[in-house]
Amino acid sequence: xxxxxxxxxxxxxxxxxxxxxxxxxxxxxxxxxxxxxxxxxxxxxxxxxxxxxxxxxxxxxxxxxxxxxxxxxxxxxxxxxxxxxxxxxxxxxxxxxxxxxxxxxxxxxxxxxxxxxxxxxxxxxxxxxxxxxxxxxxxxxxxxxxxxxxxxxxxxxxxxxxxxxxxxxxxxxxxxxxxxxxxxxxxxxxxxxxxxxxxxxxxxxxxxxxxxxxxxxxxxxxxxxxxxxxxxxxxxxxxxxxxxxxxxxxxxxxxxxxxxxxxxxxxxxxxxxxxxxx
Amino acid sequence: xxxxxxxxxxxxxxxxxxxxxxxxxxxxxxxxxxxxxxxxxxxxxxxxxxxxxxxxxxxxxxxxxxxxxxxxxxxxxxxxxxxxxxxxxxxxxxxxxxxxxxxxxxxxxxxxxxxxxxxxxxxxxxxxxxxxxxxxxxxxxxxxxxxxxxxxxxxxxxxxxxxxxxxxxxxxxxxxxxxxxxxxxxxxxxxxxxxxxxxxxxxxxxxxxxxxxxxxxxxxxxxxxxxxxxxxxxxxxxxxxxxxxxxxxxxxxxxxxxxxxxxxxxxxxxxxxxxxxxxxxxxxxxxxxxxxxxxxxxxxxxxxxxxxxxxxxxxxxxxxxxxxxxxxxxxxx
Numbered sequence: 001x002x003x004x005x006x007x008x009x010x011x012x013x014x015x016x017x018x019x020x021x022x023x024x025x026x027x028x029x030x031x032x033x034x035x036x037x038x039x040x041x042x043x044x045x046x047x048x049x050x051x052x053x054x055x056x057x058x059x060x061x062x063x064x065x066x067x068x069x070x071x072x073x074x075x076x077x078x079x080x081x082x083x084x085x086x087x088x089x090x091x092x093x094x095x096x097x098x099x100x101x102x103x104x105x106x107x108x109x110x111x112x113x114x115x116x117x118x119x120x121x122x123x124x125x126x127x128x129x130x131x132x133x134x135x136x137x138x139x140x141x142x143x144x145x146x147x148x149x150x151x152x153x154x155x156x157x158x159x160x161x162x163x164x165x166x167x168x169x170x171x172x173x174x175x176x177x178x179x180x181x182x183x184x185x186x187x188x189x190x191x192x193x194x195x196x197x198x199x200x201x202x203x204x205x206x207x208x209x210x211x212x213x214x215x216x217x218x219x220x221x222x223x224x225x226x227x228x229x230x231x232x233x234x235x236x237x238x239x240x241x242x243x244x245x246x247x248x249x250x251x252x253x254x255x256x257x258x259x260x261x262x263x264x265x266x267x268x269x270x271x272x273x274x275x276x277x278x
Numbered sequence: 279x280x281x282x283x284x285x286x287x288x289x290x291x292x293x294x295x296x297x298x299x300x301x302x303x304x305x306x307x308x309x310x311x312x313x314x315x316x317x318x319x320x321x322x323x324x325x326x327x328x329x330x331x332x333x334x335x336x337x338x339x340x341x342x343x344x345x346x347x348x349x350x351x352x353x354x355x356x357x358x359x360x361x362x363x364x365x366x367x368x369x370x371x372x373x374x375x376x377x378x379x380x381x382x383x384x385x386x387x388x389x390x391x392x393x394x395x396x397x398x399x400x401x402x403x404x405x406x407x408x409x410x411x412x413x414x415x416x417x418x419x420x421x422x423x424x425x426x427x428x429x430x431x432x433x434x435x436x437x438x439x440x441x442x443x444x445x446x447x448x449x450x451x452x453x454x455x456x457x458x459x460x461x462x463x464x465x466x467x468x469x470x471x472x473x474x475x476x477x478x479x480x481x482x483x484x485x486x487x488x489x490x491x492x493x494x495x496x497x498x499x500x501x502x503x504x505x506x507x508x509x510x511x512x513x514x515x516x517x518x519x520x521x522x523x524x525x526x527x528x529x530x531x532x533x534x535x536x537x538x539x540x541x542x543x544x545x546x547x548x549x550x551x552x553x554x555x556x557x558x559x560x561x562x563x564x565x566x567x568x569x570x571x572x573x574x575x576x577x578x579x580x581x582x583x584x585x586x587x588x589x590x591x592x593x594x595x596x597x598x599x600x601x602x603x604x605x606x607x608x609x610x611x
Contacts, residue, residue: 055608056607124482217470221467222469222470223468223607232470235470236425236427239344240344241369
């Protein structure tokens with residue numbers, strides 16, 4: 001029998017491994033997710049449409065996706081920088097700095113939210129210097145971005161770091177000896193190597209930011225139409241016993257997130273193919 | 279049946295305990311009653327032991343009133359519920375049919391052994407000179423209150439402000455909506471629950487005035503110190519009636535109906551009333567109140583039934599999706 005997706009391999013055990021993967025994905029991922037959709041469609045279409053298209057819900061999509069994208073991009077730039085410093089330089093306290101990167105993973109997000117809010121309110125340590133400049137962070141969309149950047153950063157650093165550590169420095173030296181400028185070396189040698197890792201980090205940070213709840217609700221202020229994130233509205237619907245409405249919004253979020261992540265992955269594959277052909 | 283495993287676990291637990299002797303009650307309550315029921319439970323257990331010779335242990339569960347009601351609907355095994363507003367117990371009756379719809383008529387005073395009201399907590403020295411509702415809508419005054427869609431306490435605050443404006447403008451509904459809209463323009467952050475708002479105001483130092491349950495305000499005053507905050511009682515406010523009820527079906531299943539009823543009746547007894555007053559609830563008994571003179575300033579109080587036609591109506595008109603609260607925030611349909 002010809003199995004179109006089985007490639008010859010020196011290691012046996014394709015079918016058990018494949019079956020296990022399929023089973024795992026079904027039990028752990030697909031069943032809970034389909035429960036969301038089933039619960040949602042238990043109500044009338046009219047009610048569902050109303051729930052997912054209400055002005056405050058639409059405003060929350062804008063904030064949730066917008067802030068997550070912005071925070072993901074910031075994480076990519078800053079995370080690359082951090083990874084670069086951690087890989088390429090030796091400095092006292094490097095092990096400590098390296099460990100610090102993981103802290104946002106470990107911290108309960110509510111704690112992070114409370115800490116950030118205390119820092120950035122009008123009379124907080126940071127906020128009091130920003131307020132005279134007319135910059136308000138806490139209780140504005142900017143605060144949401146700050147919180148999402150905080151939790152997103154380690155994803156990028158940890159994705160890029162090993163790739164950067166593996167990258168051959170000789171390639172850079174060869175480029176330099178062939179007369180490439182520093183800028184060219186960065187854009188044409190280093191970036192292509194880490195680009196897939198940057199995409200992975202971005203996708204992870206984005207996914208995490210879209211689902212983030214704990215840290216954001218403290219700093220966002222939760223004002224309808226202005227600073228309500230979509231997960232908050234889902235919780236708020238539940239508090240009003242509107243299970244169908246809550247799951248409908250959750251389903252919209254799921255589909256949109258899935259599409260976004262598919263897009264990011266497709267981009268990543270294209271850049272990789274581009275590298276392979278070059 | 280999504281609750282089956284939990285029910286089996288609870289039954290097994292229940293029968294194990296039954297064999298061991300002491301009766302177990304679970305009281306599912308809202309946020310600021312933690313201290314009150316600790317005291318009540320100890321006193322009731324003592325009285326029950328003296329009366330029947332049996333031991334009773336009462337567990338407490340606390341959280342936002344709406345969230346607690348939802349937990350009971352989803353299968354939390356509450357023998358009694360003591361929640362922040364009648365609407366939440368109505369929801370349990372409506373969505374899970376665990377108790378009859380007329381539950382509120384089964385105990386005296388609308389099934390509310392104590393009442394409370396909404397007062398203002400301000401910073402020491404009251405720098406913004408806040409004395410009554412009118413001061414809350416002044417420009418430059420920052421008001422802290424949770425989101426009424428998710429917090430029971432916040433719904434009382436919202437209706438208190440609305441009621442004040444109604445009374446002041448001879449029942450003009452338009453003017454009341456204007457007033458409440460102006461008030462919420464002064465709200466910089468909407469936390470999801472009462473405790474969250476208290477933290478925002480007290481710990482993070484945000485806002486000039488916190489709209490709060492009277493008992494919660496006094497607790498905050500004790501905790502933060504009289505050198506930090508003051509309680510201001512407005513001349514007029516809402517009579518907040520947090521009700522109690524036996525959850526019939528769950529109590530019947532546990533065989534705790536009798537003790538659950540006695541537990542709630544104990545709240546109405548002189549001893550229960552005094553513990554309520556001690557914990558800053560306005561007891562129904564004048565005798566209990568008299569033990570704490572000067573604690574509860576006299577003010578004009580109106581009820582939800584008087585001005586809003588009951589909780590079901592108030593909820594529908596003001597807090598449902600597409601209701602007046604949404605309109606205030608520009609969430610038009």
